[in-house]
Amino acid sequence: MPHLNIILHPDPRLKKVSKSILEISDRIERLASDMLETMYKASGVGLAAPQVGVMERLVVMDCSSEGEKNEIILINPQIVWQSEAREAFEEGCLSIPDIREEIIRPQSVRVKFNLLDGTQVEKDFDGLWAICIQHEIDHLDGKLFIDYLGPIKRSVITRKMIKLKKELARKL
Ligand code: NI
Numbered sequence: 001m002p003h004l005n006i007i008l009h010p011d012p013r014l015k016k017v018s019k020s021i022l023e024i025s026d027r028i029e030r031l032a033s034d035m036l037e038t039m040y041k042a043s044g045v046g047l048a049a050p051q052v053g054v055m056e057r058l059v060v061m062d063c064s065s066e067g068e069k070n071e072i073i074l075i076n077p078q079i080v081w082q083s084e085a086r087e088a089f090e091e092g093c094l095s096i097p098d099i100r101e102e103i104i105r106p107q108s109v110r111v112k113f114n115l116l117d118g119t120q121v122e123k124d125f126d127g128l129w130a131i132c133i134q135h136e137i138d139h140l141d142g143k144l145f146i147d148y149l150g151p152i153k154r155s156v157i158t159r160k161m162i163k164l165k166k167e168l169a170r171k172l
Contacts, residue, residue, distance in 0.1 A: 003034075003037065003038055003041060004034050004035065004038040004052040005052065005053070006038065006042060006047075006051055006052060006094050006095060007050075007051055007052065007053055007095055008095055008096070008097070008161060008164070008165055008168075009093075009095050009096045009144060009146075009158065009161050010158055010161060010162065011095075013050055013053055013055065014050060014051070014095055014139070014142065014144060015142045016050065016055055016142045017140070017141055017142050018048075018049060018050050018055045018056050018057050018139075018140045018141075018142075019055060019056055019057065020056075020057050020076050021056050021057055021058060021075050021076055021114075024075060024114070024116060024117075024118055028056075028058065028075070028116075029116055031049065031052075031054060031058065032058060032060055032073045032116065034052075035047050035049065035052060035058070035060045036060045036062070036071055036073070038052065039060055039062070039094070040062070042094050044094045045061060045062060045063045045128065045132050046059065046060070046061040046062075046063070046132040046133070046135060046136045047059070047060050047061075047094060047136070048136045048137075048139035048140055049140075050139055050140065050142075051094060051095050051139060057075065057076045057077070057140045058073070058074070058075055059073075059074045059077055059133070059136040059137070059139075059140070060072070060073050060074075061074070061129070061132050061133065061136065063127075063128040063129045063132050073115070073116055074111070074113040074114075074133070074136075075113055075114040075115070075116070076113060076114055077111050077112070077113040077133065077136075077137055077140070078111065078112045078113065078137075079109050079110070079111055079133075079134070079137060080110050080111065080112045080122065081109065081110035082106035082108070082109045082110075083106045083107045083108040083109070084106075085106070085107040085108070086104050086105060086106055086107060087104065087105065087106075087107040087131075088102050088103070088104045089102065089103060089105070089128075089131045090102050090103075091103045091131065091135060091145045092145075093135070093144065093145055095144070096144065096145075096146060096157065096161060097164070098164075099146070099157050099160070099161075101145065101146065101149055101153070101157075103131075103145050103148050103149075104148075105130075105131060105134050106130070106134070107126065107130060108124060108125065108126045108130050109124070109125050109130050109133060109134060110122055110123070110124050110125075111123055111124075111125060111133055111137075146158075
């Protein structure tokens with residue numbers, strides 16, 4: 001299975017709203033499995049399709065503890081409920097390597113989504129799973145976790161990332 005390239009911030013594709021998936025084709029199935037493989041290889045817990053340059057509402061996640069495997073594929077995920085209780089968590093992102101910042105989000109969420117076979121389900125997420133699914137749905141809406149930070153912090157991170165991308169391009 002091919003290993004997909006993860007797009008790094010800053011990139012206009014990471015700022016766009018992705019389209020709903022209207023038909024779950026073989027292409028979507030393949031994309032989901034390639035995304036899972038890419039996510040595991042990068043030691044990530046979640047990956048959204050726009051991060052690999054596909055502007056469609058597809059997310060893969062696996063927030064289970066090390067040694068366990070509990071992957072989940074979400075098509076057109078949508079938050080239908082969120083808890084009043086909020087929690088701070090130090091988030092990172094495969095599109096913003098080596099940066100971690102504390103972000104406050106609802107502690108639990110209920111998400112409506114389609115499975116690969118088309119079935120629509122609603123599922124409650126807590127803990128790291130809840131943080132992760134909110135972070136990934138943000139990607140589908142063109143939002144990054146650093147967008148929750150103040151403008152100065154955000155611009156420092158963006159400048160660091162521009163430097164990193166230049167270094168990586170030089171190595172190619
Ligand atoms: Ni991310």
